[in-house]
Amino acid sequence: MRNQIYILGKLIEIVIIFFVIMTALFFLFRLSPGDPISKVVDPMLTPEDMQYLIEQMGLDKPVWEQYLIYLKNFFTGNFGVSFHYGEPVFKIIKERLGWTILLFTTSTVLAAFAGVFLGKIAAWNKGSRLDSVLSISALVCYTLFIPWFALLLLWLLGFKLGIFPLGGILSPELWVGNAPWYLKVLDIIHHMILPLMTLFVINLGSYLLLMRSSMLSVLREDYIITARAKGLSETVIRNKHAAKNAALPVVTSVGLSLAFSINGGALTEQIFTWPGIGRELIFAVSNNDYPLAQACFLLIALVVLVANLIVDLLYAYLDPRITY
Numbered sequence: 001m002r003n004q005i006y007i008l009g010k011l012i013e014i015v016i017i018f019f020v021i022m023t024a025l026f027f028l029f030r031l032s033p034g035d036p037i038s039k040v041v042d043p044m045l046t047p048e049d050m051q052y053l054i055e056q057m058g059l060d061k062p063v064w065e066q067y068l069i070y071l072k073n074f075f076t077g078n079f080g081v082s083f084h085y086g087e088p089v090f091k092i093i094k095e096r097l098g099w100t101i102l103l104f105t106t107s108t109v110l111a112a113f114a115g116v117f118l119g120k121i122a123a124w125n126k127g128s129r130l131d132s133v134l135s136i137s138a139l140v141c142y143t144l145f146i147p148w149f150a151l152l153l154l155w156l157l158g159f160k161l162g163i164f165p166l167g168g169i170l171s172p173e174l175w176v177g178n179a180p181w182y183l184k185v186l187d188i189i190h191h192m193i194l195p196l197m198t199l200f201v202i203n204l205g206s207y208l209l210l211m212r213s214s215m216l217s218v219l220r221e222d223y224i225i226t227a228r229a230k231g232l233s234e235t236v237i238r239n240k241h242a243a244k245n246a247a248l249p250v251v252t253s254v255g256l257s258l259a260f261s262i263n264g265g266a267l268t269e270q271i272f273t274w275p276g277i278g279r280e281l282i283f284a285v286s287n288n289d290y291p292l293a294q295a296c297f298l299l300i301a302l303v304v305l306v307a308n309l310i311v312d313l314l315y316a317y318l319d320p321r322i323t324y
Contacts, residue, residue, distance in 0.1 A: 010312070014305045021301045022294075026070055029290045030063050080291030084283075089295045093277065097299075099169060100276030103192060104265060105258060107199035112254045114200075115207025119250075120243050122208065123215030134208065141205030150198045150271045157194060164194050167273035195272040199265065203257065210253055215246040248315060255311035256304070 061069070073080060079089040115138075122134040158166045165171070169191050175184060218224065219242055227237045266278035273279070277296055284293035 007309070007313070010309050014309065017305060018298075018302060022074070022298055023067075025294050025297050026067055027063070029288070029293060030066070032288070079295045082284075082292045083289045084287055084292070089291045092280065092292060093295055093299065096275055096277050096280050099274060100269070100278065103195055103269075103274060103276065104199065106192075107196050108203060108254060108257050110196075111200045111203035112207050112250065112257075115204050116211050116243070116247055116250055118204075119208040119211025120215055120238065120246070123212045123219065123246075124238050126216060135212065138205040138208040138212075141201050142209060143205075144202055146198065146202055146265075147267050147271060149201065150195070150268060153194050153198060154271065165191050167191075167271075169275060195268055195274055198268055198272075207250055207253065211246060211250050214249045215242060218242045218246040221245075251314060252311050255307050255314065258307065 070080075079093075081087065082089055082092055085092060118134055118138075122131045122138075125131045154166060157163045169188055170184070171187050171191075174187050224237060224242055227241050232241075266282050268274070269276045269279035270282055277299070281293065281296040283289070284296060
């Protein structure tokens with residue numbers, strides 16, 4: 001019963017926070033410098049044509065009236081029409097979202113598994129040469145400047161050696177023809193390697209350091225001493241007793257990372273021309289495309305809020321000592 005009350009309270013909290021974010025985004029975009037008309041119209045258009053476009057976009061109305069229309073459309077499932085593309089915002093996000101989830105979920109999950117495993121090894125061998133090598137490597141990965149590292153990989157493995165494509169998600173000549181499906185899948189994977197490698201290396205450092213720190217803290221607990229006193233093997237103590245509890249902070253970090261990855265790591269997508277939400281978000285903000293930018297930010301906010309709730313519940317599931 002207490003858990004149900006907690007979940008209900010969190011859901012109400014999510015609704016309130018989401019409404020505040022939605023309202024703040026609406027007014028922030030209207031108060032930002034620049035206007036969408038100058039970015040989307042032909043300079044040869046007459047003032048009458050420009051005024052017609054302004055009316056079509058609803059920008060001729062007072063801001064408070066635009067806000068009421070926005071709320072009405074939102075609660076009826078209408079996210080508006082992109083000023084630039086002239087297409088429903090929902091359709092644009094639907095086309096980009098899958099590519100973002102594919103790239104960033106894959107990189108986050110792979111980095112989490114590798115980070116937990118290596119962090120566990122580093123903590124178990126604290127003070128050894130192996131621990132020093134893993135810790136220093138993790139620090140280097142964690143402090144890498146993403147654009148620099150991404151461009152380095154692109155220049156070395158893409159331009160100089162020609163091993164991987166310089167960007168995009170597919171080879172047009174392969175997809176235009178009647179190539180077998182498995183060749184198309186391999187083509188997508190081939191294009192995904194460089195951005196995946198960038199995100200994997202960056203995330204690996206944080207997960208490794210977090211797991212190592214958590215594991216060292218757990219190894220000082222009384223139940224670890226008791227497990228050794230019972231004669232359990234070091235492997236069992238490390239993997240079944242220490243690592244399980246030490247992984248709890250990593251679970252939280254991974255859950256939030258997956259949530260924030262919905263924005264597509266805008267810089268990574270931009271550098272590798274990966275057609276995801278992050279790249280679209282940069283474009284929408286740069287061109288004052290209010291409906292598209294607002295929808296992208298709202299999607300990120302919603303996923304982050306829900307992910308927080310899921311992580312809280314998962315935390316309680318993994319650690320029976322935690323109750324709500």
